Amino acid sequence: DGKEFTGGKNSPGTDRWFGPCPPPGSGAHHYTFTLIATSQAPDLPAGLTREALFEKLKGKALAATGLIGRFGQ
Numbered sequence: 389d390g391k392e393f394t395g396g397k398n399s400p401g402t403d404r405w406f407g408p409c410p411p412p413g414s415g416a417h418h419y420t421f422t423l424i425a426t427s428q429a430p431d432l433p434a435g436l437t438r439e440a441l442f443e444k445l446k447g448k449a450l451a452a453t454g455l456i457g458r459f460g461q
Contacts, residue, residue, distance in 0.1 A: 396436040408459040416460035
């Protein structure tokens with residue numbers, strides 16, 4: 389339901405989740421998903437960019453993993 393969700397800015401500059409869905413006929417696109425375990429309290433402000441989020445998490449990351457997916461239509 390999103391009540392406990394705090395979103396940040398995505399590549400298009402919005403705070404919405406679109407999922408991996410490249411335009412038809414544009415070939416396969418790569419999507420990077422990153423999961424970070426952190427000691428940061430869950431009180432970050434909404435609308436952070438990737439860079440601003442990483443700045444807030446500096447020195448607080450406990451572990452991280454990633455997945456690169458390739459999707460096309």
